[in-house]
Amino acid sequence: MVTTKVPHPDVIVTDLEFEITRNLIAMLDNNDSWKLVVEGFNRHYSLFSKSDIRIFQSKSSPSEVLLNEIGNRCCTVGVLCDILLHCQLYDALSLLREPERVIITQQPCDSEDTKYIPEGTDLRLECRAFGLPPPKYVWFQGNEELRDQTSSVLFIRDFSVQHEGEYYCCVTQDIDDRELCQVYSHRVNVELLPLPPTIHEQPVPCVLFKEGDVVTLSCIATGHPEPQYEWFKENFRLPGEESNTLSITGVTASSEGSYRCYVHNIAGAVWSNQSNISMILSNPCDEESRPRIIATEKVALLIGNDTYTDLSDLNTPSNDVATIASILKDIGFKVIALRNLTLGEMRNAVREFCQLLPQDGYGFFYFVGHGFEIQDKFMLPVDAPGASKYRRCNSLCEKEVIRDVLEVKPRLFFILLDMCLKVPDRNDNPGIHEELPDVFLYTAQRNLIQQYATTSNLGAYERPTEVNGIYVNHLKKHLAKDIPILNMLKMVQKEIANESADAVDKQVPLTSLTVVNDFYLTDPVTGHPETEARFQKLMALPALDTIVFDNIGWKSFVKIQPHRNCFHNSLxxxxxxxxxxxxxCRMACEKLQLKLNREDDNLIITIHNLQKTKLPIVLSVTLKHPETAKEIGSYTFDLAQPLITQAHLWFNCSRLINA
Known part of the structure; x- marks a missing residue:
């Protein structure tokens, strides 16, 4: 084969050898590469006008006309090489310059030995090299050549466990068909990002058995690496039980107890829901003949925190509380609904709830807002410090609520937490992992249902286009049904399991319970006079229906009610x-928040944060002329201490229930 000698950089382009010119024209005509050359010359020298470019386009070989034009302007090979290099037209450049051995200019990895990729995302590795003639790329996974990966960029869509391994690139260069040059990139180990376990199938909450039966519990979780399982009875590990299934053969009375599974991998750990195993001592009555349980009273405390001082605000908690409050009222609950409480106010609200709830009553507690889990589950008040500073001591622990409510000895306590249950990141908030938290102990009774809108290490979500959060969006369809509570919760669980892809794997509701009887939220009540009297005190509102403004005698009708006919700390x-x-409008107490809205010819005055005032509320309303701003008349509302103000939630109380 005859090798054409490369031209000297000072040679004028029109003086190139015929063979070089012919090959150069062919390369630049291919894929309209000549346009890049024109752009390069214009960027550096402003050489060609739009009419010049139109002339080039009209020719059968625009590149031939272009080379003649730049040659007529005394363009040298050296200048053309600079333009070709800038345009990354290396094949054309190799005709005009001596061969250059390939070198890798960009490695596919930095100093890290291992690159972690979240499952389902795309892997992209890039290896760049320079040489003349231009090099070719071949990627390898381990010792296996990836035949479809032949560019400088390795791209694998939907990375999964089968793609884990060591990757590198082999860059080859063929010089004049005589010499083959090969260089190898650095090797990079690519693995799936470790994911903490998420439980998708919980052990059944309650198992009734006869002596000699076989009881089987299962717990199915996903994570990366593959989770490991350990089963516990009460707080004692069961030796050898290290699969996702626990089988107890020949059960006896000694087998009774609370079982749960500890699921873990290098990324984290999570406890399963408890499964309570109980022996059947006698034949149970048929479901239809079993009498309904009667409560002394049904009381609910609902708290929605959506406006935080140092944490991000949320969209739907107030709507979620209003939705649940309306349903519970319809089925006979006495409902206290509150929004945006500090830690002290939340604790005092629980204290008031415990004083309202009589022995053998049904208690319903609902919280929606920010939360987290670290050993126990914690609800964040609106005055919690920022994400890197809050501690467990700045939060309300679920066990603290359960402890104080169970002291009342209710027939049923149903606690529902609609919040994230993720563990705070150790890098972002190291202090919370070093904190020695308070311990809240309580004696378990067969009267507790704990429901979580999501499970450990997962979030609870809301959509900006929907009125309610995802969990309440499904719960509201079934909450008032005359069915056992557990059946109702299963319906919600199934619906969320059929949610759209943005929620189905991110939010997995969880139920834990100690009850063995079928409780209905619609169960009847006998009534409790003390609870009724205390509740009516918290519902107190001024009895006004008309007012007359001073000076002008202007008369208006008035209606005073809880905000959205729901919240007890807003009016x-x-x-x-x-x-x-x-x-x-003016008020003396600066802690109260005042908002004015108009609806047709009605003025709506909303007063928030009633729980913060220690004194009777006095509201002054002044009418002014809309053009001159001259005061026309006024009226002073003596609102006394309406709604929740009489509960004194501002009081600094370290213990929720008086001894």
Missing amino acids: DIYITNMARWAVV
Whole structure:
């Protein structure tokens, strides 16, 4: 084969040898590469006008005309080489310059030996090399050549466990068909990002057995690496039980107890729901003949935190509380609904809840807002420090609530936490992992149902386009049904399991319980006079239906009610016949938040944070002329201590229930 000698850099382009010119024209005509050359010359020298480019395009070989044009302007091979290099037209450049051995200019990895990729995402590795003639790329996984990966970029869609391994690139260069040059990139080990275990199938919450039966519990979890399992009875590990299934053969009375599974891998750990195993001492009655349980009273405390001082705000908690409150009222609950409480206010709200709830009553506690899990589950108040600073001592522990409510000896306590149960990141919040937390002990009874909108290491979600969070969006369809509570929770669980892809694997509800009887939220009540009297005190509102403004005798109708007819720490005052006036409202207490809205000719005054005031509330409403701002008339509302103000949630109480 005859090798053409490369030209000297000072040679004028039009003086190139015929063979070089012919090959160069062919390469630049291919894929309209000549346009890149024109752009390169214009970027550096502003050489060609739009009319010049139109002339090039009109020719059968634009590259031939272009080379003649730059040659006529005394363009040298050296200048053309610089333009080709800048445009990364290496095949054309190799015709005009001496061969250069290939070198790798960009390795596929940094200093890290291992690259971690979340499952289902795309892997992209890049290896760049330079040489003349231009090099070729071949990628390898281990010792296996990846025949479909022949560019400088390795791309694997939907990375999974089968793609784990060591990757590297072999860069080859063929010089004049006589010499083959090969260089290898650094090797990079690519693994799936470790994921803590997530339990997708919990052990059944309750198992009844006869002596000699075989009891089987199962717990199915996913994670990476593959989770490991350990089974516990009470707080004692069961030796040898290290699969996702626990089988107890020949059960006896000594087999009774609470069982749960500890699931772990290098990324984290999670406890399963408890499974309570009980022996049947006698034949149970048929379901239809079993009498319904009767509660002394049914009381609910609902708390929704959505406006935080140092944490991100949420969209739906107030809506979620309002939705649940409306349903529970319809089925006979006395409901206390509160929003945006500090830690002290949350504790005092639980204290008030415990004083309302009589012995043998049904208690329903619901919290929606920010939360976390680290050994126990914690609810974050609105005054919690920022994400890197909050501690368990800044939060309300679920066990603290359970302890205080169970002291009342309710027939049923149903606690529902609609919040994230993720462990705070050790790098972002190291202090919370070093904290020595308080311990809240309580004596377990067969009267507790614990429901979580999600499970450990997962979040609870809301969508900006929907009124309610994902869990309440499904719960509200079934909450009022006359069915056992566990059946209702299973319906919600199944619906969320059929949610869209953005939620089905990210939010997995979890149920834990100690009850053995079928409780219904619709069960009847006998009534409890003390609870009724205390509840009516917390519902107290001024008895006003009309007001007359001073000076002008302007008369308006008034309606005063809880905000959204729901919240006990916010108040709505509707005043009619106000369209023609500008209005100014004043209150003495700076901790109260005042908002004004108009609806047709009605003025709606909303007072938030009623729980913060220690004194009776006095509201002054002044009418002004809309153009001159001159005061026309005024009225002073003596609101006394409405709704939750009488519970004194501002009080600094370290113990929720008086001895």
